[in-house]
Amino acid sequence: MKTLLHICCAPCANQCIEVLRTDHFEVSGFWYNPNIHPFTEYRARRNCLREYAETIALPLLEKNDYALRPFVRAVAEDISGRCVKCYEMRLFETAKAAREGGFDSFTSSLFISPYQNHELMREVAGRAAAEYGVEFLYRDFRPYFKAGQEKARELGFYMQKYCGCVFSEEERYLKKNKIIL
Numbered sequence: 001m002k003t004l005l006h007i008c009c010a011p012c013a014n015q016c017i018e019v020l021r022t023d024h025f026e027v028s029g030f031w032y033n034p035n036i037h038p039f040t041e042y043r044a045r046r047n048c049l050r051e052y053a054e055t056i057a058l059p060l061l062e063k064n065d066y067a068l069r070p071f072v073r074a075v076a077e078d079i080s081g082r083c084v085k086c087y088e089m090r091l092f093e094t095a096k097a098a099r100e101g102g103f104d105s106f107t108s109s110l111f112i113s114p115y116q117n118h119e120l121m122r123e124v125a126g127r128a129a130a131e132y133g134v135e136f137l138y139r140d141f142r143p144y145f146k147a148g149q150e151k152a153r154e155l156g157f158y159m160q161k162y163c164g165c166v167f168s169e170e171e172r173y174l175k176k177n178k179i180i181l
Contacts, residue, residue, distance in 0.1 A: 002026045003137050004061070004101060006094040006108035008033055009045045010052040011152035011159055013109040015144035017058060020107075025137075028059040028103070032093045034067030035086045036164035042066050048158040061097060071165070079167055083117055086165060087124040095128035095136070105137035112141035112148060115163065 003020060007013040007029045020027045031049060036042040046064070053060040074089065075082035091108060098106040108125070110116050122138060129136035152159060 001104045002028070002102070004028055004030050004094060004098040004103040004106040006030045006032065006090055006106065006110070007049055007060075008036075008090075008109050008164065009160060010049045010157050011149060012112050013049065013148075014052070014151050014155075015148035016107075016109045016112055016139070016141050017056065019139065019141065019144060028061060028101075029053055030061045030063075030094050030097055030106075032063040032065065032090055032097070033164060034065055034071045034089055037068055037071070037166040037169075039066055039068075041160065041164065044158045045160060045164070052155070052157065061101065063093060063097065075165075075167070082165065082167060084120060084124065087117075087121050088128075091121070091125045092128040092131065095125075095132040095134055098134045099132040103134065105135040107137040107139055109141070111139055112145050113163075114142050114145055118142070 003025045005013065005016060005020065005027050013029065017027055017029075029049070031046060033042070033045070036045060050060065071086075071089070074085045087110070094106045094108065106129070108121070110121055111118065118140070125136045125138070
């Protein structure tokens with residue numbers, strides 16, 4: 001079965017790829033992350049993924065769209081509820097790419113993170129699957145999170161400190177410095 005794996009970054013993807021390949025899926029990666037800002041962060045994550053994909057012979061499709069303005073417009077009215085818009089942007093685009101590319105299914109490396117809203121992502125992916133007529137391959141990759149982080153460190157991957165959106169970075173900074181607005 002051919003599946004398209006949306007990839008947010010190489011540290012989150014390495015175990016997802018390994019698990020899917022072990023389960024005999026023909027995996028291709030898909031880079032589409034308009035939420036990641038600033039551009040230096042976007043580029044660091046994308047380039048690390050490109051290098052890793054080459055070393056493991058992972059076909060990688062890219063919708064290389066640094067989209068600060070569209071992302072901010074999409075979340076501006078509800079910054080505290082921004083995650084649903086972020087998931088929609090990425091998972092709907094992944095489902096569309098899966099359909100257009102002739103894949104049997106799609107999933108995302110986001111499902112490895114214990115920091116993401118797993119049930120909300122699952123619901124959004126289900127809606128994307130229905131809209132584009134391609135199967136959402138559900139996998140809870142969270143049990144592999146620690147192993148993925150360890151492997152990423154071993155391989156010298158770029159390791160980010162926030163989910164990617166500028167508002168998440170702001171929250172991290174404020175929490176780290178115990179600043180209350």
